[in-house]
Amino acid sequence: EPEVTQTPSHQVTQMGQEVILRCVPISNHLYFYWYRQILGQKVEFLVSFYNNEISEKSEIFDDQFSVERPDGSNFTLKIRSTKLEDSAMYFCASRNRILEETQYFGPGTRLLVL
């Protein structure tokens, strides 16, 4: 069964450093999403991406964040200058077509900012 994959599984970085989190969505999916989950809290929507542009973003997704689909398979989340409060689990999700609302989630990247 096809699945969403994410790399790395864990990342430790110093405050102020840039990080890039990578996702490979399911191959025929058209809609892509990033979510984050701070330890012990609920999953929070960050951004959705369709047709090579951002469709929606939350208030969390400020200028420090960016997303990109650099080729036909990868979908990346970049945090330009990490803060301590960016420490969280980041999940990528993808969805097929507009009539099917089911998102499929990757296993997540655990980001720790020191």
Place this chain on the structure above:
Amino acid sequence: LAKTTQPISMDSYEGQEVNITCSHNNIATNDYITWYQQFPSQGPRFIIQGYKTKVTNEVASLFIPADRKSSTLSLPRVSLSDTAVYYCLVGGTYKYIFGTGTRLKVLA
């Protein structure tokens, strides 16, 4: 966007049926209701999705009343491995709001 509310936690015994309700008073016409299961340090896993009335699959049922302001996930005969956090997700196409999550603990 619809804000969702769920009970924080529930306990159940193995073999019992568990019903978890999600309230979403401001659900929009185009919003679907989806339930996910999450184990620690894993991504949410799809359980079931519906728009209105009742949906059933091999693992769960989803009941949605006519006004769609709430939904109930029903898990028949839970086992210890069903211990997890269950999220109600409401949204359509581009933006989705997770519920607060219900931590289900299944006891032997």
